[in-house]
Amino acid sequence: MGTKLETGKKIGKADIRHENEKSILEAAESVFAEYGFKGATTSLIAKRAKIPKANLHYYFPTKEKLYRQVVDNIFNIWLEAANSFDDCNDPADALTRYISKKMDISRDHPMGSKVWANEVLHKAPVIHDYLETTLREWTDTRTAVIQRWIDQGKIAPVNPEYLLYMIWATTQHYADYNHQIETLNGGKPLNARQFEDAKEQVVRIILTGIGIEPGKAQ
Amino acid sequence: MGTKLETGKKIGKADIRHENEKSILEAAESVFAEYGFKGATTSLIAKRAKIPKANLHYYFPTKEKLYRQVVDNIFNIWLEAANSFDDCNDPADALTRYISKKMDISRDHPMGSKVWANEVLHKAPVIHDYLETTLREWTDTRTAVIQRWIDQGKIAPVNPEYLLYMIWATTQHYADYNHQIETLNGGKPLNARQFEDAKEQVVRIILTGIGIEPGKAQ
DNA sequence: TAAAATCCTGACCAATCGGTCAAGATAAAC
């Protein structure tokens, strides 16, 4: 029949399932980011999600299936920034938006980036198929775009792949290495101002580096 | 009294100790890089070092002490590149050499870089004192050098710390993410030619990006 | 050669972890 909350909303089984899966996934993301796949324990995830371990295994039968779900979510967020590349054929605009977006993701979803980094570091036992299919296709189309810019003389001749690596490396560094950055920043995370400065500088150096004038665009 | 090898060299206890510690440390570096601290098992390290696990614990009482030793070695190699910064006060030369050196380290000691990355990713439970002391001092003196270049008008005005982060991120990406790079490169590691191209491009984009002409220097 | 120091190793142990299960609680369907 369903009981009621103070708000007056009914709570059904569907809601319970949705709520629990959500809190488990959130807890899992933070624990996997902090300890890696092996180092993470289902009991710690359950504790952070505030449910008994047995209940976690009711929703996610195995640790690996839970992990896959976490990586899936991250990968989708990660690809979300891809759109920035497509809208326009002005390299200054496209790259500025793409780099900015990736910096924002590093700030807003640092744990996701860490899970990904950890996975690649350990030879990607779980996500290897992503690398070979989705990421491969994504990369191929974008390197083609960059190559076109080069052919049109819009940017300096560079190897498109290595340019992408540079963008990925620099932007994700602010998530993956945020502990190191924080320590070097006197123990405090970069504040909003500092982060905007960093973002602006990354855009400026890369754009200038490949021979285009960084615009005011954000 | 010591036995003899085919070479005629005597084998003493000191040699044995040295030999075993070396092979254990090598095995440990690769296993820690591949599986992280938690994921690594002392029995696998022992297996790769071709000695019984009990013997490993004779030389290194605990897994953590072995890990610390590995990180120590890496950190020293990592700081070895620091010299490139000091010799000369021409930014083009200094940065070209520093970036090249860091790229070489990523190629020649990828596992060390991965151990470091893994450690920072997991909030540096073991090396946190390094970050606060040695790395902090190193960074402070180098940002001062960069600031001087700026004040002298030799390079464009940039935030020295964020410039260092960009260099670290981009160069270490070729170690930490080499599995991803390899996959995107058709399953094969970058060959010597490709790696040199990548190195040259990283130098070029960064130097151009901060307003100096990349020389022919290597 | 005898004694001392160092090195080697199979067998073992306590702790932890992923996952199971059975029995109860709650909501949905009829």
Next chain:
DNA sequence: GTTTATCTTGACCGATTGGTCAGGATTTTA
């Protein structure tokens, strides 16, 4: 109201892991 489906959980288990230990082997010292 009764049955059925879903959700909850403490107790438990086999497997793995870091680390120990006793006793033997080898080298060094005297």
